[in-house]
Amino acid sequence: MSGTTAGAPRATTAAAVDDPPSGRSDLAPSGLEPEGLRLSFSRVDTYRTCPLKFRFGYVDKLPSQPSPQLSWGSSIHAALERWWDQKLPSPPPVEDLLRGLYDGWDDAGFEGMDRDEKLRWYGHAQQVLRRHHARHASSYVPAMATEAWFELDLGDDIEVVGSIDHVTPTPSGGFGIVDWKTNRKAKTRSQVAGSLQLAIYALAARQLWGAEPDWVALDFVVPGARVTVGRHEIDTDGAVTAIRQVAAQIRSGEFEPRPSPLCGWCDYRGECPLFEGDGPDVPGTALVELKRLHRRRRRDQGRMAELEALVRSRLGDDALLDLDGGA
Ligand code: SF4
Structure with missing residues (x-):
């Protein structure tokens, strides 16, 4: 809840890339050299979910499969980014948002899908974006920044990179930070307050703009709910500690499998020693x-x-x- 223990800020570069779990896109190429560790929220989150999955994806660099869910989330995100990035004085029309969906549609996860089924996914995305427009048009404020890229030096050769979806000015002269989510259900307030991702963004804001946000929020665009928490509710020191702990485990080669219900969606089940064999005795x-x-x-x-x-x-x-x- 207090100030960060992060190391000195580094120069930032503008780039609209990140590697969130939604699979929007991958990080800029970088290995996981034992000395300089380049992490992101997504990488840390993957490690904490299953260290072996992290190794398969980021150390062994095994390919992952596109899926309808990932491509759908990626398409919605692209449309939102383009709409908010215009930074016009008044809200652009909903047609702009829908055009962004059309132009930025990610078809990779829908290959081989029946046309009617694909149209259902597309129609649902349009519906979600229309609702987003209806929710935000009346209180629209041009964004201060979208997809703000950061490279945060935590010391000990640990760097955390990422991009902040949406930064909006607040009436007090400060700003708030929003991350768009395409989960089916919104998270609770306490889950949002405990978000490692938002804590990283609060740290990054200090580096990018020399100030901390007034608030941070996850905007769940599917149910149409924004869950906002004050900056004081975010534990940035705890986030730095958690990231350093993950970095230490990666450096010491701790990549044990951690099975969970999420194994059902893991791209690397075929390689995972826990899932060798057939039937319920696996x-x-x-x-x-x-x-x-x-x-x-x-x-x-x-x-x-x-x-x-x-x-x-x-x-x-x-x-x-x-x-x-x-x-
Ligand atoms: S199948 Fe489960 S335990 Fe195995 S690597 Fe994937 S997430 Fe980890």
């Missing part, structure tokens, strides 16, 4: 199922404790004696 499948059952058991045990306390307080201990019998 260790990765068993581990994911086991984690799910453990989560459910913890939830059930918590609820059982609540119910037992309630029954005990109303009916006494004897009411709990025969719970397992008489079935």
Whole structure:
């Protein structure tokens, strides 16, 4: 919640690239040399999700597959970027937003898809953008910056790069930071406050504009909800610590697999030792199922404790004696 421990700022360059999980595009080419580590939010997030997936994608550089979800998110993002980037004094018409979708449509994830099915995806994207326009046209303020590229030096030869989707001026003379998301559901306020990505952006803002944002927000364009938190709610020191920890683990070659329900969408399952073999006896499948059952058991045990306390307080201990019998 306080000031950063990041190292000295470095010169910035303008470029509209980033490598977010939505797969918009990849980072500028850079290896993961043991000395100089070039990370991004996406890379750190991938490592924290599964270190082995990180190794497959960023160290071994195995190719990933395009998907409808990634291409759809990328297309919406391209349209938003173009619309907000005009920085006109009054809001450009919705047709501009839809034209941006048409011109920037990423077809890679839709190859081989039935035409009607593809049109459904396209129509949904139009609907999402129309809603975005309706939400923002009446309170429109020209953007201060879009896709603002940064290169943040955290010291110890660790650099974090990325680009900030949308920076908007605030009435106080400051600015707010927005990242557009194409998730189906919005996150909660506490999840947004704990966002590593927004903490990185708050650090980057200080480097780019010499000031911290008044607020940061994730704008969930599909449900049409913006979740905003104040700068004081963002833990930039914690973010720097987390990134340094990931960097240390990468440097020491810690790339263990970390199975989770997300394995179902992992491009590298074919290479993953946990998913060798067929059927339900595959260790990765068993581990994911086991984690799910453990989560459910913890939830059930918590609820059982609540119910037992309630029954005990109303009916006494004897009411709990025969719970397992008489079935
Ligand atoms: S399949 Fe799962 S455990 Fe294996 S690399 Fe992918 S995310 Fe990691």
